[in-house]
Amino acid sequence: MPADKPANIPGICYEIFVRSFCDSNGDGIGDLNGIISKLDYLSDLGIEAIWLTPIHPSPSYHKYDVIDYYDIEPEYGTMDDFRRLLAGAHKRGIAIYLDLIVNHTSTLHPWFEEARKSKDNPYRHYYWWMNQDQIDHLGISERETSHDSQIVYPWHENPGDDEKYYGLFYKGMPDLNYHSEALREEIAKIVHFWLSDVGVDGFRLDAARHVFPEWDSEQSLTFWEFFSKIVGDANPDAFTVGEVWAETEEVAPYFRNLNATFHFDLSFALQRMLIAGRDEQIIDKLIASFNLFQKYNALFVNAIMLTNHDQERIGSVVGGQIAKIKLAASILLTLPGQPYLYYGEEIGMLGLKPDPYIREPFLWTADPEDPQRPSWIKPEFTTLKTVTPLSAQRNDESSVYHHYKNLIHLHKTEPALSQIFAPNLHPVRLGNDQLLAYFRPHADRSLVVVHNLGDSEVEFTVPEDKSIFTEICFSTDPLHSTTLTSNRLSPHSSIILAPGRMATDGQKQ
Structure with a gap:
C-alpha cells in the first residue's frame, strides 16, 4: 500500500517461524498445511494478520537465503497448499504477510x-x-x-x-545491487506475482536499511520509493512493514514509503524495564518518536513487539517468571501501535541464542510424541518440563494463554486501545519509577493504564484530573476486581481504569 493511503490495518499480528509451528505430515518439519490446521486456533485467539517467515526454496533451515522467489520450499508444501492457506486465512478475516527478502539471495540462486x-x-x-x-x-x-x-x-x-x-550477513547470502535496472525489473515482477497473481496482503521487508551497502546507504530510501510505487501498482491496499533495526532517528525517514516499521527501541526498552523493574520515561520517548514519524507520514503505523525470531524470547529475558511474562503482554497490548506476537509467546515459550534455540517448536499438547510438534531440533529451552503446553493452558483460566486471549479481546473491543493511526498516548505521572502509567484518550471511552514493574507492592494515587477513572475494565491484581477501592498495586500487576459509571458524558476525558 502506498504510504499515504489509509486502509483497514489489522490490529493483532502473529509471526510464525514456519519450520517450528505445526507439522502436518510427520517429517519433523513445520509446514503450510500445519498452519492451515491451526487457523481456527489463531482466529479464536484473536489474530488478524499472520507474518510468515520465508517460504521460498532455500538451502538453510531459516530460508532467508532464497533460491527461487516464485515457488514454495518443498519442505513446507506446494503453491496449491499456499493458496489454500491464503484462502483459509481470508475466510477467517486474517491477512497474510510474506517475508520478502530483497537485500540478498542465496549463492545458489x-x-x-x-x-x-x-x-x-x-x-x-x-x-x-x-x-x-x-x-x-x-x-x-x-x-x-x-x-x-x-x-x-x-x-x-x-x-x-x-x-x-x-555479503553483509553471510558468505552464502550475497547482497543485491539495485543500481541494476534489470534487477529492479525482476523485483517488480516478483512483487506483482505475489500481490496481483497470488493475492497476498503485504510484505514484511527484511533488512530494509541495508538494501544499499553502508558506503551507498543514502540510496536505500530512494529504493523504497521505487518499491512503494511497484506495490501501489500491484495492489493499492497492500501493506508493507520494514525491518529497520536502528534507533528511532534513523528509522523515521523510512515511513515516507513504508506503512510501518518495527519499533526496536521500544522492544529493548521494555526488556530492560522488565528486568530492572523501573520505567525509563518510555511514554515520553514514545511520544517523541511519534512526533518524528508523523513528519514523514501522518498515517504511520507503529509496529510493536516484545521480541521476534532474531531476539532472545521475552520469557527467557524475564527469567521464566510467569508474572513478568504476563506483565510484558499487558504492556505490549495496551500501548498504541500494531502489536506483533512471536509464535508461542502466548504460552510463555522460552529461548536463548544461538538462533535455532529462539525458534524452537510450539508445544501443542503434553504428548511427548505429539506428531504435530516439529522435531527438526531438540529443544533446549521450551520443553514439557519448562513450559506448560497449550492443551493444558486452555483449561487453566490463570494461564499465560488466557491472559493473552483476554488482553487481545480487550484490545479489539476498546477503541482507545485499538486506535492505530494518530497514536493516542499521554503520560500519567505517579511520582514513582516503579510504576508505568499512561492515558489512552478516545471519544468513545478513554482509559488509564497502570503497571507495577517492580517486585514489591506500591502505593499510587490517580491524579486529580483523572479522578473519575474508577471503574476497572481489566486487572491482574487480586486487590482490585471491578472498582478501584485501594491505592495499592501488587507486584508485576496491571490495571486498566475507565470512567466510573456515575461520570457524565461531559466529565469523560
Missing part, C-alpha cells in the same frame, strides 16, 4: 550462479563486485558489527576471480 561465472555475464551487475584495491581505496574491507549482522569482513572470495562479492 540462478542469478548469482550466473554472476559468478565471469565479469561479462549480464547477471554480474545484480550483485556488488570489487577487487581488493577498490575495496581498500573506499576503506570498506571491514565494518563494525550491528544488532542485525555480526559480520566484520563482508567481502567474500569467488574462486578464480580477482573480484570479491559483498
Whole structure:
C-alpha cells in the first residue's frame, strides 16, 4: 500500500517461524498445511494478520537465503497448499504477510550462479563486485558489527576471480545491487506475482536499511520509493512493514514509503524495564518518536513487539517468571501501535541464542510424541518440563494463554486501545519509577493504564484530573476486581481504569 493511503490495518499480528509451528505430515518439519490446521486456533485467539517467515526454496533451515522467489520450499508444501492457506486465512478475516527478502539471495540462486561465472555475464551487475584495491581505496574491507549482522569482513572470495562479492550477513547470502535496472525489473515482477497473481496482503521487508551497502546507504530510501510505487501498482491496499533495526532517528525517514516499521527501541526498552523493574520515561520517548514519524507520514503505523525470531524470547529475558511474562503482554497490548506476537509467546515459550534455540517448536499438547510438534531440533529451552503446553493452558483460566486471549479481546473491543493511526498516548505521572502509567484518550471511552514493574507492592494515587477513572475494565491484581477501592498495586500487576459509571458524558476525558 502506498504510504499515504489509509486502509483497514489489522490490529493483532502473529509471526510464525514456519519450520517450528505445526507439522502436518510427520517429517519433523513445520509446514503450510500445519498452519492451515491451526487457523481456527489463531482466529479464536484473536489474530488478524499472520507474518510468515520465508517460504521460498532455500538451502538453510531459516530460508532467508532464497533460491527461487516464485515457488514454495518443498519442505513446507506446494503453491496449491499456499493458496489454500491464503484462502483459509481470508475466510477467517486474517491477512497474510510474506517475508520478502530483497537485500540478498542465496549463492545458489540462478542469478548469482550466473554472476559468478565471469565479469561479462549480464547477471554480474545484480550483485556488488570489487577487487581488493577498490575495496581498500573506499576503506570498506571491514565494518563494525550491528544488532542485525555480526559480520566484520563482508567481502567474500569467488574462486578464480580477482573480484570479491559483498555479503553483509553471510558468505552464502550475497547482497543485491539495485543500481541494476534489470534487477529492479525482476523485483517488480516478483512483487506483482505475489500481490496481483497470488493475492497476498503485504510484505514484511527484511533488512530494509541495508538494501544499499553502508558506503551507498543514502540510496536505500530512494529504493523504497521505487518499491512503494511497484506495490501501489500491484495492489493499492497492500501493506508493507520494514525491518529497520536502528534507533528511532534513523528509522523515521523510512515511513515516507513504508506503512510501518518495527519499533526496536521500544522492544529493548521494555526488556530492560522488565528486568530492572523501573520505567525509563518510555511514554515520553514514545511520544517523541511519534512526533518524528508523523513528519514523514501522518498515517504511520507503529509496529510493536516484545521480541521476534532474531531476539532472545521475552520469557527467557524475564527469567521464566510467569508474572513478568504476563506483565510484558499487558504492556505490549495496551500501548498504541500494531502489536506483533512471536509464535508461542502466548504460552510463555522460552529461548536463548544461538538462533535455532529462539525458534524452537510450539508445544501443542503434553504428548511427548505429539506428531504435530516439529522435531527438526531438540529443544533446549521450551520443553514439557519448562513450559506448560497449550492443551493444558486452555483449561487453566490463570494461564499465560488466557491472559493473552483476554488482553487481545480487550484490545479489539476498546477503541482507545485499538486506535492505530494518530497514536493516542499521554503520560500519567505517579511520582514513582516503579510504576508505568499512561492515558489512552478516545471519544468513545478513554482509559488509564497502570503497571507495577517492580517486585514489591506500591502505593499510587490517580491524579486529580483523572479522578473519575474508577471503574476497572481489566486487572491482574487480586486487590482490585471491578472498582478501584485501594491505592495499592501488587507486584508485576496491571490495571486498566475507565470512567466510573456515575461520570457524565461531559466529565469523560
